[in-house]
Structures are given as C-alpha cells and as structure tokens.
Amino acid sequence: MKTVIIYFSESGKTKAVAKTLSKNLDTDLIEVRDLKNRNGFVGKVFSSIDAFRESKTNTVPSRVDLQNYGLIYFGTPTWAGNATPAIITIIDKCDLRGKDIVLFATMNSSGGRSAINRMKEKVESRGARVVETFTIKTKDKSVEKVGEDSENIAKLLDLSLYNY
Numbered sequence: 192m193k194t195v196i197i198y199f200s201e202s203g204k205t206k207a208v209a210k211t212l213s214k215n216l217d218t219d220l221i222e223v224r225d226l227k228n229r230n231g232f233v234g235k236v237f238s239s240i241d242a243f244r245e246s247k248t249n250t251v252p253s254r255v256d257l258q259n260y261g262l263i264y265f266g267t268p269t270w271a272g273n274a275t276p277a278i279i280t281i282i283d284k285c286d287l288r289g290k291d292i293v294l295f296a297t298m299n300s301s302g303g304r305s306a307i308n309r310m311k312e313k314v315e316s317r318g319a320r321v322v323e324t325f326t327i328k329t330k331d332k333s334v335e336k337v338g339e340d341s342e343n344i345a346k347l348l349d350l351s352l353y354n355y
Contacts, residue, residue, distance in 0.1 A: 192261030192355040194218040199225065199277040204329040204337045205268045205297045211341040212264065216354055219260075224251045225277040242270035245309075247280045254284045261355040263319075264293045265310060269326075272302030274310050282310065288318030291353060297337070299330040322353055 196213050199222070200206035206222065213220040226249040229238045241248065257263060263285075267278040274296065292314045296303040303326030311321050325344050329337050345351070 193259055194262040194264070194353075194355050195221060195255075195257070195260045196264040196266065197221045197223060197255060197278075197281060198264070198266035199223045199268070199275050199281075200266075201229070201268055201275075202329075203334055204332070205266050207334045207337040208295060208297060208327055208341040209264070209266050211338040212345055212350070215342060215345055216351055218264070218354070221252070221255060223277045223281050225249075225275070226251060227276075238276075239271035241276045242273035242279075245273070245279050246276050247283070248276040250277050250280055255281060257285055257287070257290065260290065262291045262293065262322075262353055263287070264295065265314070266295045266297070267306060267310070269296050269298040269302040269306045272305045274306045278310070279313070282313050282317070285317065287314055290314075290319045291322045292319045293322060293350065293353065294324045296326050297329045298326060300328065303327075323348055323350065 198209040267274045296306045307324045
C-alpha cells in the first residue's frame with residue numbers, strides 16, 4: 192500500500208505544505224481544483240457561505256480512486272472556520288473503509304481545529320481511522336516559511352511513522 196496527499200489550495204500555502212510533506216515522506220500528490228469562480232470580494236463571501244453550508248462543488252479530479260493507498264492525507268485551507276467545499280466534495284465521494292487518515296488545515300489566525308474536527312467526523316463516518324491531525328498558521332508567512340513550518344511539524348509529529 193502507498194501513501195497519498197490530497198489537497199486544495201487557493202493561495203499556494205496549503206500547496207506548500209502538501210508538496211513539502213510529499214517530498215519528505217515520499218508520497219503521491221493529488222491537487223484538487225475547484226471549478227467554481229471564487230474571485231473577488233463577492234466570490235470570497237459566497238465561498239465562506241459555501242464552506243459553512245458544506246455545499247458541493249465541481250472539482251478536477253471529480254473523484255479519486257484510493258484502492259492502492261493505505262494512508263491518505265487530506266489538506267485544506269480554512270474558510271470561515273470550515274474546510275473548503277472542494278475537499279468536502281472529494282471526501283464525500285471517496286471509499287475510505289479501512290483507510291488511515293492524516294488531516295491538516297492551514298489558516299490565517301483561527302478556525303483550523305473546527306475544520307479538522309468536521310473533516311474527522313466525515314472521514315470516520317466513511318469507515319476511516321484518523322491517525323493524526325495538525326494545523327499551520329500561515330498569516331503573513333511566505334510560501335518558503337510555510338514549507339519550513341511543515342518540515343518541522345512532520346518531524347515533531349514523526350509523520351514518517353505512519354507511512355506505508
């Protein structure tokens with residue numbers, strides 16, 4: 192069995208976390224793209240509403256085959272204290288029975304823990320076991336600094352311990 196990191200990133204900071212972890216832990220990497228236009232002030236407002244309501248969205252890929260993976264990371268930025276619609280949509284389409292899961296969220300200041308808790312409920316209801324979670328504050332940090340923070344968290348939590 193292999194390990195995969197599935198993530199959505201808008202600003203590039205969640206992507207930095209995912210890429211750093213993938214490089215350090217030697218995993219496959221899948222970026223989820225949201226096909227809904229979420230640009231501008233109005234787009235941000237409706238994005239927060241969609242995240243709060245757990246509205247589904249069209250994504251690329253539309254679903255992910257996890258048959259060959261034993262450990263799956265799901266990563267998301269935090270919008271209004273919630274996981275993004277793209278990640279919620281993908282989670283809801285995955286067969287997670289018997290899978291081990293690591294959840295992570297990036298955030299400007301707060302809300303990451305509530306996003307993690309909701310994702311945890313969703314993956315556990317789909318038959319998975321959450322083995323680790325973490326959040327990373329990204330406000331006013333460069334993509335490089337976020338990558339460094341990701342390396343430090345991977346070492347602190349000994350994430351390599353879970354690798355397949």
